[in-house]
Amino acid sequence: MYFYILKRILSTIPVMIIVALFVFLMLRLAPGDPAAVIAGDYATAEDVERIREQLGLNEPIPVQMYKWVAQLASGDLGTAIFSKLPVTTLIGQRLEPTLLLALSTITFTVLVAVPLGTLAAYKAGSWVDRFVMLFSVAGFSVPVFVLGYVLIYLLSMQLKILPVQGYKSPFEHGFIEFFRHIILPTLTLSVIYIALIARMTRASVQEVLQEDYVRTARAKGQSEFKILLRHALRNAAVPIVTVIGLGIALMIGGVVVTESVFNIPGLGRLVLDAVLARDYPVIQGLILFFSFVYILINLLIDLSYTLFDPRIRY
Numbered sequence: 001m002y003f004y005i006l007k008r009i010l011s012t013i014p015v016m017i018i019v020a021l022f023v024f025l026m027l028r029l030a031p032g033d034p035a036a037v038i039a040g041d042y043a044t045a046e047d048v049e050r051i052r053e054q055l056g057l058n059e060p061i062p063v064q065m066y067k068w069v070a071q072l073a074s075g076d077l078g079t080a081i082f083s084k085l086p087v088t089t090l091i092g093q094r095l096e097p098t099l100l101l102a103l104s105t106i107t108f109t110v111l112v113a114v115p116l117g118t119l120a121a122y123k124a125g126s127w128v129d130r131f132v133m134l135f136s137v138a139g140f141s142v143p144v145f146v147l148g149y150v151l152i153y154l155l156s157m158q159l160k161i162l163p164v165q166g167y168k169s170p171f172e173h174g175f176i177e178f179f180r181h182i183i184l185p186t187l188t189l190s191v192i193y194i195a196l197i198a199r200m201t202r203a204s205v206q207e208v209l210q211e212d213y214v215r216t217a218r219a220k221g222q223s224e225f226k227i228l229l230r231h232a233l234r235n236a237a238v239p240i241v242t243v244i245g246l247g248i249a250l251m252i253g254g255v256v257v258t259e260s261v262f263n264i265p266g267l268g269r270l271v272l273d274a275v276l277a278r279d280y281p282v283i284q285g286l287i288l289f290f291s292f293v294y295i296l297i298n299l300l301i302d303l304s305y306t307l308f309d310p311r312i313r314y
Contacts, residue, residue: 008302015295024065028064034055035049038081077288081282087281094266094267096169097267101185101266104182105186106193109194109197110197112194117199120201121201121202121203124202132202133202136198139196142191144189144192144258147191148257152184163184165264166181184262188261189254189255192250192254200243214227214231217231237309241301241305241308244301245298245301249297256271259272267289270286271286
């Protein structure tokens, strides 16, 4: 297994290089000029050109690429054009809200979606099953920002139960304030993943329930709860864990929208602000960071297969 882990880690290096080069070229070839944004609406052409020279944007693209790759090789993601702060510092400042939002979303999603999908598979064809399937379709159909504004209107503006926007760190304001501010974003971001994981859980568990060893367990008089938990759910865990990993990857896009709706100062807001300002170093650094996280999650998901299926060996 250790050789497999080392091999997977080494295989991430060419992937990250390809992603870095693609992002660099995509940003440089896209329309827009950060020098013009910095200079302002009333700047002259000479002012814009002077700023381009200061930022090194007037150099040939191969030269810019070489300098940027050299920075990456030394562990430097560059310096933000507007804030003048290192990109690693900006990521560190914004990491906590995004990380805690992602953890709360995944935890809530798994606790709701897996039992819901298992129950739907056990009650296949019943009103429970039809409800889960209807919820899955609705969860995929409603955009994240629409659901966010609906929840804000109902729970914050009408019932006045939860705050409308903002983020409170649990380390500075306590866990009560943190939970009050994180509930709405978590509910908003969870719906689509609950729909996805519940549907996959239903399909996987329903397939396992047709196996001979499940009928044998019933013939031996084992309880339905034990059959679902020990036999059906465990043997259906591999595809469920896989789709959970894919859901975490898809969450990156949802975080950008959710943090914008609820005014959360996380990495999602940082991405949006950097794109609007054409801040090349920040955009490049964030995409590389998200790519690394995605690759790491895939590795952890692959390694978790051995816990659910002993036949899998690396």
